Amino acid sequence: MKLYNLPPGLNPRRVRIFLAEKGIDIPTVDIDMTKGENHTAEFLAMNPLGTLPVLALDDGAILTESIAICRYLEELHPTPSLFGETPLERAQIEMWNRRVELHLMRNQVDNFVHTNAFWTGRREQVEAYGQLAKDAAEDVMGWLNEELGGREFIAGDRYSVADISTQCSILLGKNTGTPIPPGLPNLSRWWDMVSARPTARA
């Protein structure tokens, strides 16, 4: 197997933290998006969308999309479980991972893409939409703060892939204009806890 990685990217970081939590070591190739390395003919033959990460299997099969890659690796290396151990726990982790992706991550990413100078000239930006995304991300962080008043982790009593998605999203927001707003003690407590895990800098 070979993992194509974008060191600063939110999604490759999800997979790197997942691998570190599992103790799996996969040879990695760093791709530099600013040099267009994700749009060469060779790269697009693997992933026509030009997104990272990409997992190339030994038989030539290609997997893209972080969570698809993580699910595949969870099946090969079931312990420690990061997607859940019973049908209900798996469904609850999937629910929380999706809630975070659809309501927090997309808004933090969209605020970044539509308002940050990094993307000016690279993508068409709609500032007013980026602002809406910021407001929505802040609302969602307020909601997560309430939820985390009742349990330790995003999807329940143990660390899961839903925490990985949330911490990677919040790290992006911290660096790009949607940090955790003041006055959210439960979310801040959770953030300090997950950031202190040895895998957080994977």
Place this chain on the structure above:
Amino acid sequence: MKLYNLPPGLNPRRVRIFLAEKGIDIPTVDIDMTKGENHTAEFLAMNPLGTLPVLALDDGAILTESIAICRYLEELHPTPSLFGETPLERAQIEMWNRRVELHLMRNQVDNFVHTNAFWTGRREQVEAYGQLAKDAAEDVMGWLNEELGGREFIAGDRYSVADISTQCSILLGKNTGTPIPPGLPNLSRWWDMVSARPTARA
């Protein structure tokens, strides 16, 4: 179990088609969003996001997010498999379901939400962003048309949850301003095929 349903909604339709493909019958409660029935205290106690569908289990546990609900039901009713039968097939179906959700569905939904009169006054709309979303949805349909030149279904040689997501997204687009563009014979052939399944009107 009880399924809270929004009859015209894209996501509840995904779950209804999934149930029909499995031959599962679950008592259903229709919720009328235009009357605010998804924002009553009782509903928000089940799902603070106010989204549909919601699956209430007999022990009081609540599942939201269509794909989390479908995954749970797949575990209880494994046949016919709609999420795949081997680790690699499951990962490929997950990859394609996510590619469709992230690149087609979100753009078709965003075009609807940001440009359609139905949402005026209900949500803040940014017309310029809605237009970008339309352009992106059309690009993605062009790409799917190429992909479908090489295989019968979205994720491989058989019908899966990735087809369900795609057909529900394309149905929304057809009704709201992002229909399949002309000149995409493979995508149109696939659309005619999935629309003709007896479950398509579930």
